[in-house]
Amino acid sequence: MTLSQRIRGRSARIGVLGLGYVGLPLAMEFCRKGFRVTGFEVDRHRLDALARGRSYIGDVSAAELRRWRTAGRFSSTDRLALLPDQDAVLVCVQTPLRKTKKPDLSRILAALKEVSRRLRPGQLIVIESTTYPGATEEVILPVLRRSGLRLGKDFFLAFSPERVDPGNPVWSIANTPKVVGGADPASTRLAARLYARVVDRVVPVSSTRAAETVKLLENTFRAVNIALVNEMAQVCRHLGLDVWEVIEAAASKPFGFMPFYPGPGIGGHCIPKDPRLLSWKVRTLHFDPRFIRLASTINEGMPGYAVKRIAQALGRTTRTLRGRRILVLGAAYKPGLGDYRESPALDVMDLLLRAGARVRYHDPFVPSLEVRGRRLSSVPLSEACLKSAHCAAILTAHPGVDYERVARLAPLVFDARNAAKGLRSPKVVRL
Numbered sequence: 393m394t395l396s397q398r399i400r401g402r403s404a405r406i407g408v409l410g411l412g413y414v415g416l417p418l419a420m421e422f423c424r425k426g427f428r429v430t431g432f433e434v435d436r437h438r439l440d441a442l443a444r445g446r447s448y449i450g451d452v453s454a455a456e457l458r459r460w461r462t463a464g465r466f467s468s469t470d471r472l473a474l475l476p477d478q479d480a481v482l483v484c485v486q487t488p489l490r491k492t493k494k495p496d497l498s499r500i501l502a503a504l505k506e507v508s509r510r511l512r513p514g515q516l517i518v519i520e521s522t523t524y525p526g527a528t529e530e531v532i533l534p535v536l537r538r539s540g541l542r543l544g545k546d547f548f549l550a551f552s553p554e555r556v557d558p559g560n561p562v563w564s565i566a567n568t569p570k571v572v573g574g575a576d577p578a579s580t581r582l583a584a585r586l587y588a589r590v591v592d593r594v595v596p597v598s599s600t601r602a603a604e605t606v607k608l609l610e611n612t613f614r615a616v617n618i619a620l621v622n623e624m625a626q627v628c629r630h631l632g633l634d635v636w637e638v639i640e641a642a643a644s645k646p647f648g649f650m651p652f653y654p655g656p657g658i659g660g661h662c663i664p665k666d667p668r669l670l671s672w673k674v675r676t677l678h679f680d681p682r683f684i685r686l687a688s689t690i691n692e693g694m695p696g697y698a699v700k701r702i703a704q705a706l707g708r709t710t711r712t713l714r715g716r717r718i719l720v721l722g723a724a725y726k727p728g729l730g731d732y733r734e735s736p737a738l739d740v741m742d743l744l745l746r747a748g749a750r751v752r753y754h755d756p757f758v759p760s761l762e763v764r765g766r767r768l769s770s771v772p773l774s775e776a777c778l779k780s781a782h783c784a785a786i787l788t789a790h791p792g793v794d795y796e797r798v799a800r801l802a803p804l805v806f807d808a809r810n811a812a813k814g815l816r817s818p819k820v821v822r823l
């Protein structure tokens with residue numbers, strides 16, 4: 393039976409390499425649609441949790457995990473010897489940036505070398521990890537060719553960007569259109585057929601490079617628009633205007649406008665990184681994407697701007713913050729989640745500590761974190777805590793926090809997220 397027939401009959405065995413916030417939900421989606429999935433993971437803690445039927449990803453319930461394990465549809469392992477049993481291998485490993493803002497493909501290349509060593513005729517490899525335009529073709533394909541197998545005849549290769557939005561109650565893997573681009577037409581066709589069995593709509597494009605660039609455009613679009621409103625926050629400050637009022641009123645335009653909101657910077661694993669991937673690649677091709685680079689610079693400057701505004705609100709400068717007690721509200725990178733990777737709140741706390749301020753934080757979703765080598769725990773939002781601070785700085789506007797109470801009890805509030813909107817109080821200073 394050909395791979396295409398096994399896909400059509402849902403008997404194709406699916407391997408998912410990397411069981412993180414992309415891989416585990418993807419594995420569950422294939423299980424839901426009748427496929428048998430083997431998850432490959434190197435992290436021992438994750439493997440132990442999965443073996444006990446415990447989920448470490450918010451969007452995957454323990455009940456569902458146990459259901460597919462019991463049904464024999466899902467198994468998790470670190471044994472790469474099981475790779476040849478898979479008809480399709482979906483690669484969902486991290487592709488971070490180095491400190492130099494250059495792409496770090498080390499993890500994905502290590503994974504693909506293992507795949508290549510065990511590659512067999514009839515396998516489809518799909519890269520879901522976000523990377524720069526050309527990476528699949530220029531770096532990953534040569535690794536797979538070391539197997540001696542031929543693209544489009546023996547094995548197939550495609551790129552399909554992940555569009556997983558953790559915690560999104562509306563858009564899931566199943567109902568979010570899936571872009572797919574193959575290293576050759578046969579690969580595009582096969583990957584499109586595979587995803588068509590699990591998602592409502594597949595969007596085939598002409599190449600892996602096109603698919604890689606689609607993803608980067610999506611997130612660079614967000615980054616540049618966030619940078620625009622971050623600059624507008626500074627423009628409005630100079631104009632003596634409330635940027636939040638200006639944006640809200642502009643958002644009343646029913647066409648040709650899309651609201652974004654300023655803040656103390658941008659966090660997460662996509663928006664800060666993706667424009668840098670695009671910029672890095674095109675600069676190797678002797679084109680300087682000034683606009684995209686400038687947007688990244690503006691966003692990365694926002695933590696420093698927020699600290700400057702906190703100092704000003706205290707009647708100080710960033711050089712005279714020593715000893716000031718700052719209570720940070722919200723450490724996660726966006727509301728409603730406990731993920732504080734790349735969170736701008738960490739940058740703000742780092743700068744405050746560097747300036748000699750005494751920093752505590754409250755975040756109901758983040759029990760503890762490390763900043764400047766110090767381990768901090770989230771403090772209760774008690775009356776004493778609020779009253780003893782010189783300034784409460786709202787950096788992430790989590791739901792369920794009583795911002796009216798914060799404004800009532802804290803001597804001063806710096807609101808970087810318009811969390812205390814509607815509260816007209818001289819004690820509340822907004823970005």
Ligand code: SAJ
Nearest residue numbers: 554555556557618652653654655658659660662663725726
């Ligand atoms: N942010 C702002 N102002 C905004 C929007 C976001 O400052 O108007 C900040 C957030 O606070 C956060 C960072 O930017 O620190 C990123 O926020 P995000 O809403 O873009 O959330 P992410 O990082 O989870 O982005 C993901 C992306 N999903 C994928 O890459 C698959 C992105 O494409 C989605 O559009 C986004 O979720 C979403 O819409 O939630």
